Amino acid sequence: MAFKVISPGLLTTVQDLGRPGYFHLGIPMSGAMDRFALRAANLLVGNDEGAAGLEAVFMGPQLEFEVDCTVAVTGADMPPRVDGQHVETWTAFRVKAGQTLTFDYLRGGARAYIAISGGIDTPPALGSRSTYAIGALGGYHGRALAVGDVVPLGRGGAVKEGRTLAPALRRLPGSPAELRVLPGLFWRLITEQAGRNFFDDEWKVAPEADRMGYRFRGGRPIEFEPREQPFGAGSDPSNIVDGCYSYGSIQVPGGSEPIVLHRDAVSGGGYFTLGAVISADMDLIGQLQPHTPVRFVRVDMDAALKARHDRAALLAKVRDALA
Amino acid sequence: MKTRYSFGGDEHIFVEMDEEMSLDAFFKSLSMTEAVRAANIAGVTEVCPANASFQVKFDPDRIAPDALLAELQALEHAAEAGEKRIRTRIIEVPVFYRDPWTHDTLMRFRERHQDPSGTDLDYAARINGYATVDDFITAHHASPWFVSMVGFVAGLPFLYQLVDRDKQIQVPKYLRPRTDTPKQTIGHGGCFACIYSVRGAGGYQMFGITPVPIYDPTQTVAHLRDFMVFFRPGDIVKWKPIDAAEYDAITADVAAGRYEPRIREVTFDLDAFKADMDGTNARLMEALYGV
Numbered sequence: 001m002a003f004k005v006i007s008p009g010l011l012t013t014v015q016d017l018g019r020p021g022y023f024h025l026g027i028p029m030s031g032a033m034d035r036f037a038l039r040a041a042n043l044l045v046g047n048d049e050g051a052a053g054l055e056a057v058f059m060g061p062q063l064e065f066e067v068d069c070t071v072a073v074t075g076a077d078m079p080p081r082v083d084g085q086h087v088e089t090w091t092a093f094r095v096k097a098g099q100t101l102t103f104d105y106l107r108g109g110a111r112a113y114i115a116i117s118g119g120i121d122t123p124p125a126l127g128s129r130s131t132y133a134i135g136a137l138g139g140y141h142g143r144a145l146a147v148g149d150v151v152p153l154g155r156g157g158a159v160k161e162g163r164t165l166a167p168a169l170r171r172l173p174g175s176p177a178e179l180r181v182l183p184g185l186f187w188r189l190i191t192e193q194a195g196r197n198f199f200d201d202e203w204k205v206a207p208e209a210d211r212m213g214y215r216f217r218g219g220r221p222i223e224f225e226p227r228e229q230p231f232g233a234g235s236d237p238s239n240i241v242d243g244c245y246s247y248g249s250i251q252v253p254g255g256s257e258p259i260v261l262h263r264d265a266v267s268g269g270g271y272f273t274l275g276a277v278i279s280a281d282m283d284l285i286g287q288l289q290p291h292t293p294v295r296f297v298r299v300d301m302d303a304a305l306k307a308r309h310d311r312a313a314l315l316a317k318v319r320d321a322l323a
Numbered sequence: 324m325k326t327r328y329s330f331g332g333d334e335h336i337f338v339e340m341d342e343e344m345s346l347d348a349f350f351k352s353l354s355m356t357e358a359v360r361a362a363n364i365a366g367v368t369e370v371c372p373a374n375a376s377f378q379v380k381f382d383p384d385r386i387a388p389d390a391l392l393a394e395l396q397a398l399e400h401a402a403e404a405g406e407k408r409i410r411t412r413i414i415e416v417p418v419f420y421r422d423p424w425t426h427d428t429l430m431r432f433r434e435r436h437q438d439p440s441g442t443d444l445d446y447a448a449r450i451n452g453y454a455t456v457d458d459f460i461t462a463h464h465a466s467p468w469f470v471s472m473v474g475f476v477a478g479l480p481f482l483y484q485l486v487d488r489d490k491q492i493q494v495p496k497y498l499r500p501r502t503d504t505p506k507q508t509i510g511h512g513g514c515f516a517c518i519y520s521v522r523g524a525g526g527y528q529m530f531g532i533t534p535v536p537i538y539d540p541t542q543t544v545a546h547l548r549d550f551m552v553f554f555r556p557g558d559i560v561k562w563k564p565i566d567a568a569e570y571d572a573i574t575a576d577v578a579a580g581r582y583e584p585r586i587r588e589v590t591f592d593l594d595a596f597k598a599d600m601d602g603t604n605a606r607l608m609e610a611l612y613g614v
Contacts, residue, residue: 023369023380024473025474125540134521135477142540182332182333184337185329231343231344232514234513239513241344241376242475242481242512242513243373244474245378246334247332248331249331269475270512276330276331278333279333279334280333304332305388312384
């Protein structure tokens with residue numbers, strides 16, 4: 001049971017919900033950037049929420065199936081076709097043995113999630129099938145899919161095709177996208193004015209936006225309070241003694257372009273961070289295309305926890321709807 | 324030292340032992356991370372130690388952020404009184420200084436460097452007050468180094484040299500990070516050396532390369548069969564300068580599964596080290612080479 005990669009698209013990787021537990025060795029959690037979309041896709045085809053699926057960035061792959069499967073595509077608006085016939089996103093559909101799944105051009109969002117009944121059955125590495133390409137770990141031989149790969153599938157249950165997730169239960173960023181940020185970490189190193197500018201300015205997603213981190217540009221440069229650099233930190237005011245980075249933390253090397261670390265985050269380094277995007281908004285980042293306007297919105301811990309709670313409530317509704 | 328606590332979003336607490344690097348800060352951080360792990364606090368999912376700080380990842384659905392903060396603060400006092408002695412390993416790591424691969428890379432990225440007219444070694448030797456690059460290289464490998472953090476990317480060690488602060492080698496990072504660094508490059512940024520475990524982006528100055536793999540996700544390299552990551556915080560490293568022929572020989576041994584790194588068990592006591600650095604380092608060399 002498998003499918004064959006006729007064309008891999010731009011960058012298509014095997015991802016599940018990740019491998020927490022090894023960040024202290026520099027191995028990040030990895031996993032779907034939009035975890036909500038992967039969970040929904042899996043639920044639509046009757047898989048465990050955490051089963052491994054495909055994450056396709058900006059452009060869909062072409063896959064030829066060796067076996068009958070139920071498939072669902074969520075996340076980015078990238079319309080799928082089965083042997084040329086249009087099928088709906090956020091909806092379970094049938095692909096028969098010998099048929100080919102292709103995709104139209106991206107119409108919105110950035111990453112499509114493709115769940116297949118039975119899930120992808122590559123060997124887990126450190127407890128997860130997620131691809132961490134920098135470390136050549138997990139996924140399909142530790143790398144993105146390539147032409148001719150034959151990707152193994154697990155055994156799926158019988159699932160009704162045509163099940164769909166109501167639009168009200170889908171989650172995609174608006175425009176400008178709003179990312180809520182809890183200031184902290186090394187926030188105190190920047191001037192009060194720089195802190196206000198960071199939240200007032202409109203930023204745009206830079207082309208350097210990937211699974212490790214999303215870079216933004218367009219806002220005013222960050223200015224630092226004058227201080228003597230601590231021993232071991234390096235001479236630039238944005239340097240610190242190399243320390244741990246949080247997922248979602250925002251570093252601004254040289255004070256110019258903020259970078260938000262994501263699922264394949266580097267675990268530490270020598271740049272100051274001014275806070276972190278809250279956990280509830282991390283999924284949204286995975287759906288941002290380059291040049292998308294973005295506002296960072298200042299929140300406190302109570303608001304961050306409330307947002308987290310709201311997001312969990314939405315997921316609970318999805319589970320109920322697809323139970 | 325002044326400990327500072329801060330939330331990193333709603334899932335992390337970052338704890339900085341000190342703004343500046345010192346072995347005292349490292350050992351206090353090590354004691355605290357051990358205490359946090361031992362406390363087995365419900366909702367704590369990961370504990371990541373760094374050079375002079377650490378980070379706790381937690382699930383706010385299981386423990387309130389403020390409650391966890393209070394628990395961590397309660398552990399601080401005991402950590403301060405903790406023993407500053409560890410049982411650890413000393414490991415010899417061969418280094419081919421001035422190798423062709425890092426040289427080729429640093430020439431490709433010259434416009435991102437503070438001093439495009441020379442090499443990274445020329446620059447580091449000059450700004451650290453060494454008359455020649457050879458003198459600088461000698462200082463780099465003469466005294467051992469302490470692994471004070473593992474991270475950035477998979478299995479990459481940060482190392483702090485076991486010498487007085489006024490003898491620490493310090494260099495800035497590249498003005499703009501490179502998009503490429505050869506695998507197993509010996510780098511330096513701030514006061515830290517590192518070994519790039521995988522090929523990829525990097526901002527540290529490049530001094531040489533080791534033929535010894537330190538990360539192997541396939542776990543086929545002989546000394547990485549038990550676990551894919553070689554280094555852990557507290558390891559002590561002695562660089563051994565090698566030439567091109569030795570580099571090739573070790574590379575061939577690694578490929579044939581014959582290479583075994585020289586490793587000895589040692590005890591490192593911070594107070595004893597601070598009281599007598601030369602004597603402590605001499606004893607570490609005795610342990611490694613059995614002189």
